[in-house]
Amino acid sequence: MSTEFDLDRPWRVDPRVSMRPEPFGALLYHFGTRRLSFLKNQRVLAVVRALDDHPSARAACAAAGVPQAELPAYARALSALAQSSMISERTRV
Amino acid sequence: MTLPGKLTDLFQLGLDAPICLTWELTYACNLSCVHCLSSSGRRDPGELTTDECKRVIDTLERMQVFYVNIGGGEPTVRPDFWELVDYATAHQVGVKFSTNGVKITPAVAARLAASDYVDVQISLDGATAAVSDAVRGAGSHATALRAMSRLSDAGFRGFKLSVVMTRHNISQLDAFKAIADRFGAQLRLTRLRPSGRGADVWHDLHPTADQQRSLYDWLVAHGEQVLTGDSFFHLSAYGAALPGLNLCGAGRVVCLIDPVGDVYACPFAIHENFLAGNVRSPGGFESVWRTSSLFASLRKPDTGGACRSCGHYDSCRGGCMAAKFFTGLPLDGPDPECVQGHGSAALAAASPASPVPRPSVDHSHRTVPVTISRRRPPERDCDENPLAGFAASSS
Numbered sequence: 428m429s430t431e432f433d434l435d436r437p438w439r440v441d442p443r444v445s446m447r448p449e450p451f452g453a454l455l456y457h458f459g460t461r462r463l464s465f466l467k468n469q470r471v472l473a474v475v476r477a478l479d480d481h482p483s484a485r486a487a488c489a490a491a492g493v494p495q496a497e498l499p500a501y502a503r504a505l506s507a508l509a510q511s512s513m514i515s516e517r518t519r520v
Numbered sequence: 521m522t523l524p525g526k527l528t529d530l531f532q533l534g535l536d537a538p539i540c541l542t543w544e545l546t547y548a549c550n551l552s553c554v555h556c557l558s559s560s561g562r563r564d565p566g567e568l569t570t571d572e573c574k575r576v577i578d579t580l581e582r583m584q585v586f587y588v589n590i591g592g593g594e595p596t597v598r599p600d601f602w603e604l605v606d607y608a609t610a611h612q613v614g615v616k617f618s619t620n621g622v623k624i625t626p627a628v629a630a631r632l633a634a635s636d637y638v639d640v641q642i643s644l645d646g647a648t649a650a651v652s653d654a655v656r657g658a659g660s661h662a663t664a665l666r667a668m669s670r671l672s673d674a675g676f677r678g679f680k681l682s683v684v685m686t687r688h689n690i691s692q693l694d695a696f697k698a699i700a701d702r703f704g705a706q707l708r709l710t711r712l713r714p715s716g717r718g719a720d721v722w723h724d725l726h727p728t729a730d731q732q733r734s735l736y737d738w739l740v741a742h743g744e745q746v747l748t749g750d751s752f753f754h755l756s757a758y759g760a761a762l763p764g765l766n767l768c769g770a771g772r773v774v775c776l777i778d779p780v781g782d783v784y785a786c787p788f789a790i791h792e793n794f795l796a797g798n799v800r801s802p803g804g805f806e807s808v809w810r811t812s813s814l815f816a817s818l819r820k821p822d823t824g825g826a827c828r829s830c831g832h833y834d835s836c837r838g839g840c841m842a843a844k845f846f847t848g849l850p851l852d853g854p855d856p857e858c859v860q861g862h863g864s865a866a867l868a869a870a871s872p873a874s875p876v877p878r879p880s881v882d883h884s885h886r887t888v889p890v891t892i893s894r895r896r897p898p899e900r901d902c903d904e905n906p907l908a909g910f911a912a913s914s915s
Binding site: 443445447448449450451454456458459461463 | 530535536537539584586587612614616636637639678
């Protein structure tokens with residue numbers, strides 16, 4: 428899995444994705460690819476929810492309270508979501 | 521999807537709403553497949569009405585159930601089927617429906633191809649007509665292929681070709697894949713359960729031990745290209761886990777709503793022991809999912825029972841609850857198709873006198889014609905007594 432996720436670009440949740448909070452985090456379902464994904468804790472859910480409202484993924488992570496030391500792990504999680512088309516780069520900020 | 525062990529442990533405790541909800545809209549069917557899991561054939565007069573179905577969809581929208589797997593019976597024979605599909609997709613509930621293809625006209629295919637929110641699953645149980653029609657009935661293979669051809673011609677990519685694996689079609693795995701590829705479809709293989717009418721044919725149709733091994737190897741080789749509905753997790757005891765949730769999802773992540781609104785723990789468990797409630801009761805489906813005592817008990821962590829001492833328990837988790845139940849095996853012991861052979865040993869050891877549970881409901885077509893106009897001849901010439909032919913009761 429690629430870890431080259433650009434934290435400094437603007438990202439958004441694909442409009443065809445539905446997110447359902449669960450006790451462990453959240454379930455995501457993409458109606459276009461018909462695939463499920465999982466967010467494994469509440470903080471990554473907060474990050475994903477913040478993507479649309481922030482100029483970069485890094486800013487969304489900061490807004491969700493991700494500690495600096497954990498940024499690489501969150502970048503990997505976001506990278507996996509990008510690869511499964513759950514999130515994509517926003518063309519306009 | 522491949523899940524880390526920790527998430528599987530969380531799923532074991534259940535979710536706020538099902539991931540995979542099967543909704544059988546009708547018991548009516550134009551076919552009489554010998555292995556029908558829901559013993560379908562005739563419509564039940566107590567079927568949910570169109571309005572009642574829409575209230576269920578409203579509930580699913582509120583619970584954020586992403587999609588429902590609609591089946592039957594043959595769901596497309598319900599006159600309001602397309603109305604309900606449209607209602608569901610307009611309410612953010614995606615639809616995947618299973619069909620034998622009988623109603624897939626070119627116009628229907630075009631309409632389906634145009635929607636992101638509707639997926640179709642065509643059932644076919646043999647790559648050749650001889651193998652498939654022996655299980656699903658004469659002409660059914662041709663009907664399914666015609667439907668796939670129409671979907672493909674309409675530009676529908678990635679619909680599903682769904683196959684129940686039997687002793688007679690495991691040798692056709694590559695041929696099924698070729699059919700799916702030919703129509704731009706994705707192959708989905710599922711396990712034969714001894715549920716519904718399947719109980720009557722399971723002993724003759726379930727794969728042999730050697731066939732299970734070759735199926736496992738084939739699934740491993742094809743990975744996530746081939747869907748399985750996570751139904752072969754009992755095979756994971758051969759070695760590496762198969763893709764998917766290697767866990768019985770009954771009442772945890774899956775359940776069934778039947779045509780009369782009864783909610784069962786899983787589509788393969790239509791029996792009163794696995795009946796959690798009814799969507800017509802106060803609180804509806806949401807209340808059944810969240811408060812049923814049956815579901816609460818299914819969401820407790822598995823103890824493993826008789827399988828606990830087996831080194832493969834972490835892989836197979838004891839297998840399928842319905843397969844055990846309808847072959848008369850204890851639920852906390854091995855699956856009847858346990859790849860270590862513990863299930864066949866348990867089946868062999870079971871007393872032939874001990875009763876095997878039967879499905880609670882049966883809507884099979886009556887295969888013996890009912891004669892109403894002709895008077896039955898007297899059994900004996902002297903038996904013109906009105907009680908002739910009746911067994912003597914008390915008195």
